[in-house]
Amino acid sequence: MILAVLFANSEGNILVERFNGVPAEERLHWRSFLVKLGAENLRGVKNEELLVACHKSVYIVYTVLGDVSIYVVGKDEYDELALSEVIFVITSAVKDVCGKPPTERLFLDKYGRICLCLDEIVWKGLLENTEKDRIKRLIRLKPPTEF
């Protein structure tokens, strides 16, 4: 299960947070934990360089893309390797929508589309789509090209 996908700006403020199967009372804890993790480790990290951590039996893969830091949290079959696949899809889709690693402003300008991309990528905690080109078409309700 992909437990959470979270986007924050460089100051640690939340831009998008989507939880799956995480009780409401634990979300604040996760939010602070992730943001703290980013603050401690993401400084100076190159775009899309993946960092990894585990907290109890839960894995976290996170990275930076432009002004935005992205965190993906998973457990069981979504271990660090599966999560790195998920975050790769997410970063490619975001770059595709924004045309480049986004500034915070650009990210917010494209907010609706990014939400649609996330909707195509993660379906209530399960990975659904993995190719950015297909996702790009799907969010405009166009069938995939290979079909």
Place this chain on the structure above:
Amino acid sequence: MAQPLVKKDDDRDDEEYSPFLGIEKGAVLQEARVFNDPQLDSRRCSQVITKLLYLLNQGETFTKVEATEVFFSVTKLFQSRDIGLRRMVYLIIKELSPSADEVIIVTSSLMKDMNSKTDMYRANAIRVLCRITDGTLLTQIERYLKQAIVDKNPVVASAALVSGIHLLQTNPEIVKRWSNEVQEAVQSRAALVQFHALALLHQIRQNDRLAVSKLVTSLTRGTVRSPLAQCLLIRYTSQVIRESAGNAQMGDRPFYDYLEGCLRHKAEMVIFEAARAITELHGVTTRELTPAITVLQLFLSSSKPVLRFAAVRTLNKVAMTHPMAVTNCNIDMESLISDQNRSIATLAITTLLKTGNESSVDRLMKQITNFMSDIADEFKIVVVEAIRSLCLKFPLKYRALMNFLSNILREEGGFEYKKAIVDSIVILIRDIPDAKESGLLHLCEFIEDCEFTYLSTQILHFLGIEGPKTSDPSKYIRYIYNRVHLENATVRASAVSTLAKFGALVDSLKPRVFILLRRCLFDSDDEVRDRATLYLNTLGGDGSVVETDSDVKDFLFGSLDVPLVNLETSLKNYEASEEPFDINSVPKEIKSQPLAEKKAQSKKPTGLGVTPSAPVSTVDAYEKLLSSIPEFSNFGKLFKSSAPVELTEPETEYAVNVVKHIFDSHVVFQYNCTNTIPEQLLENVIVAVDASEAEEFSEVASKPLASLPYDTPGQTFLAFERPEGVPAVGKFSNTLRFIVKEVDPTTGEAEEDGVEDEYQLEDLEVVPADYILKVPVFNFRNAWESMGPDFERIDEYGLGQRESLTEAVNTVINLLGLQPCEGTEVLASNSRSHTCLLSGVYIGNVKVLVRLSFGIDSSREVAMKLAVRSEDEAVSDAIHEIVGSG
């Protein structure tokens, strides 16, 4: 936390910066009224939906009324033909997750989309419907979903399959009907469809071993298109291997070649999955392990942190069971100690601590010292625990490791971290006698400047037990007495108790301890003064050098022989009156706990929490309890009390377990009963026993339980006579009989009249092992030699076909109920023969030693040679009889 968690727009001055600046829920909800316009402005509607999404994605919640209002407005947007807007509508409906009674508004529109010619409408409508639907609606749309699973468009098929995975949790019986379609989808040429179909098919069939095995067999031979699906297949393959392990004949492991082949896959994800699967194989051999370890070793020096992490995490697990297999990677792992990613560094260190040999300990400790200063507490705890295990493995290295622990104890750190260190030191003191004195001094120095009351009191308690037994107890007094001056009342009270213990055990220190205790009489805190007064009185005398009474020692060092929980309940129920509180009225039986809790508790021993004399005190407590019952007072000395045997399933109305107490010519069953129904009071509780299958036993006495209120455990007893010295066995069927009275939950008062009732319990058996006490010997060979061969009996037995040698060994150990010695109950994996040493005392206080030699052949037939030596010929024969008839 490093950063404030305010919403994005709260702390910005730059007005141009965010399109959501100043966004406010009320205003957005107002804006959502545009959805109701007769002339829809698609662009504006999309913008408003984006704002709603922004609010929801930030954790904002809508009240029921707000959500309903927005949802109803959103449904109007189905009128628009704008494709971009429709996509947003699908998303926002899912996010709003309307309640069951509202869903109906939108189902017809979605059903229409689900049958649309536009594929993408179909895919999205399926996802939305499955998200918001309930069982009844699902049966209506089931036909379409089955079609969708085999739809030519992979997006539609995936949408239906992933929906199926979710729906399986809520409506399994419906989804299970789709297995033919899902089976077809597994063969799809579209990579993702195959991935989703495989996941769903496995979930549908997970309880059908044969089906899973067939699925794995066919797919491992065929083509799997996506790495993700390949990973799933590897997992399912491991499952099949695990489940077939019991039946496998010797020789090559099925599917191993497939797993090994996956190690050469081009996707890293697949390589790792295969490597992990191999390392986790039950009873994996070095030959099987080597290729997996080799690929993992290569990943240790990968430039990608995720791969390094995955590799070291897997190796860390392997090191727990096969440390030698990992030693080749030690050099690569040593370079990871300086890895920027602290998770990787910690895993590397803890792996090295498991694989290192005695000679590398010092070098490793040097490296760790530098490393400790820049990691977080949670990582430090892991390292401390690894060091503790290392020290137990190499006791000769205790000095270096103990010094390391005491150094880090002085540094900054939170409670959990400090507790982990203290626990480790305590365990080392207990297990390595040489480490005792230096360890105690480290703890003394720590409490001189310890900010955690809990730790100070625990250490003081521990010092009170261990300190007086050292060569020079006087050197600890200063540290203890300093606490009386410098600490809070809780710690001061503990220090007073510890001083008293030194006074009681070390006669030469008694006069000085008295002086110190007298000073405590002027303390500002009641508890401290009370304790000082109590101890001065109980230690007695005028503080001269005299030996302390054993009663006083019992009082100071013995445990309170009632469970604290029961004492607490009784004290709460006690109403102040003329009659003083009587500690004898506190029930002594511990309430039986739910299984999960028991498991959690028995997980691993922690340092200070362990009471080393726990088993002894249980026996003592039983002995006291039984001797206080007049009916049983002439039964003689208690030989053995069994562990409680549960007679009810967990979480039933009444929880009953039984302890079998064995005397020379009597057996007493102690039934521990708990009433878990708050609305009931049970009276005259007794267990009626049918002993027709236990011919040698005759019932001689019983002691009913007068009253069993809710949640307060109580006991009823039954005594049987049996021929003296004979280890009679038999089966007893039990029925709980009682009078039940209704209790008014508001007042807690029971009704006058009750009804007789009974409750069937499980059967209970008295087995030969009940007549044997587990008593270890520390040097088996010496004991065996000194017992001599006079009453030795040797015989050979065929144990038939067995699952494994381990299983056979454990069965015999349990059958005999003797104590395994020198760790011989543990078998090396894959071993073909084994010798197990057992010792104990047979009823009548006859010492018994047993040497078991096992061998297993290729068809898993196990043969056993049993050699028994004892002080009595009859007992040696009896042991053979147990095995012969078992």
